[in-house]
Amino acid sequence: MSDDRVRGFPAFGAAGARGRFARSWWGRAWLSAMEDTALDLRQLKQGRKYAAAGLVGPITVSPGRITATVDDVDGGPYRTQLRLAELSEGDWxxxxxxxxxxxxxxxxxxxxxxxxxxxxxxxxxxVDLLPRIGDLDPECDCPGWELPCRHAAALSFQASWLLDADPFVLLLMRGKGEREIREELESRTAPRETELAAADRTPGELPDLAGFRPSGAPSIPAAPGVPAEAFALLVANASGQARALLAGQPWPxxxxxxxxxxxxxxxxxxxxxxxxxxxxxxxxxxxxxxxxxxxxxxPWTPPKAALAAARAALADVPDEEVVFERNHCTAGAVQLRLDRRGRWHPYRLEGGTWWPAGAPETDPGLLLG
Structure with missing residues (x-):
């Protein structure tokens, strides 16, 4: 098993109690699968308190399971895990x-x-990605008999924080790591070998196009079952590909x-x-x-100089309101994302999701001012 299929996360600690659990809708679905199966609500209530108090140790996620040790005021630590069935290869x-x-x-x-x-x-x-009632199988070496016990419930509550931040945690429990998933998706979206072979052919000498200026897109009438705008789109698409190839730019x-x-x-x-x-x-x-x-x-990790320049440009914004994470700069309901050309793209928080909100600027102060 590669390292990509075993991920470790440090303990949240008591400081990890960041308000309510499961802010994302898929995180809430995870908790519902656990809560709707429980027969003893007192264990859930106690598990929530344990999770908020930071009694859950470092968490390890691997295909089919999530594990941690959980302390208890009455003993422990206890080794706890939640099992979730992996997807079959056909499902994947x-x-x-x-x-x-x-x-x-x-x-x-x-x-x-x-x-x-x-x-x-x-x-x-x-393919069912999210667990349903009864899909999460808790295990714990504590003397309790409840399913889930308060230790497994505490682990499940903290797992919702991991899922909020990264749905690839859920996909890893379903059987595949992020690297595997990205490689599989890339292989399905990459050009075919015949297309690559055609692209590798050395073209003949091109005529001098410096003085060429197109007179405009051709007017193509509609055909039975095919609107004229479909032809216009195909012409524009072919033109865009040609311009990119002539400029030596890779086509997306x-x-x-x-x-x-x-x-x-x-x-x-x-x-x-x-x-x-x-x-x-x-x-x-x-x-x-x-x-x-x-x-x-x-997301990507920009050089330190770029982040230092951004911090200087945002000097008028209180430090406690600005959070930098890789190429993301978040200030309340506004987030800026740095591209590799040095421009900051503004985002707005709408319904719990970051949405693009405007054209990029090289000076982040113009977007947060």
Whole structure:
């Protein structure tokens, strides 16, 4: 088993009591699966107190289980675990095929978001990602007989914090680590070998295009069952690919194509994808192009000098209101995300989800001022 399939998390401690448990909807679904199965509500109440008091030790997540030791005022520590059935290889194949076919779902998952329509799409393919009543199987070496006991309940409550921050924790319990999942999705969205071979052919000498100026897109009438706007979209798409290839820029491929086209042709966006994840991806491209989509999908660690410059630009904002995490800078209901070109992209918190909110700026002070 690779390190990618075993993840360890430090103990939250008493300081980990950050208010209510499970802020995300999938975190709440996790707790519901545990709470609706419990026969003794007193154990749940005690487990909540143990979790908030920081009695749960470091947590380890691996395929099929999440484990930790839990202290108790009456003894312990006790070794506690929650089991969850792994998905079969057939389940994973259907899940990967379904997610890879929808750019919005893919973008949301890579941004560590799990919109309801992504889970619904997986369920339509016969794959249950979230646990249901009775799916979580608690075990503990304490003398108690309750299922779950207060120690397993405490572990489950703290696990909801992990799930809030990263839905890949749930997918790891279902059997695959983040690296495996990303590689599988990349293999499904990468160009085919025949396409790569064609791209590798050395083209002949091109004519001098410096003085060439197109007269405009050709006017193509509608065909039976095919509206004229469909032809206009295909022409624009081919033109965009040609410009990128002539400029030596890599084409984003099918994974981002649907998002780009929906941003450039809003009238056909509904045919290319749907759901909150897809809409966020389209908004990110609309405001920031390919770089905007990259900061939505892929967090990265910028150099220290870039973060120091940002802190200096935000000197007028109280330190306790600004939180830096990798390339994200959060201040209340506003978040800024730094792209690799040194521009900050603004986001607004709407319904518990960060949404692209405007064009990027090199000076973060202009966006938080």
């Amino acid at each position: 194949t259907r899940f990967f095929d379904r997610i890879a076919s929808r750019a919005g779902h893919l973008a949301a998952l890579l941004d560590r978001d799990m919109p309801p329509d992504l889970v619904e799409a997986a369920a339509d393919a016969g 491929g099918r994974r981002h194509d649907a998002v780009r086209l929906a941003a450039e042709f809003p009238s056909v966006a509904g045919r290319l994808g749907e759901g909150g994840g897809f809409e966020r991806a389209v908004a990110a491209w609309t405001y920031g192009g390919r770089a905007g989509l990259e900061v939505l999908e892929s």
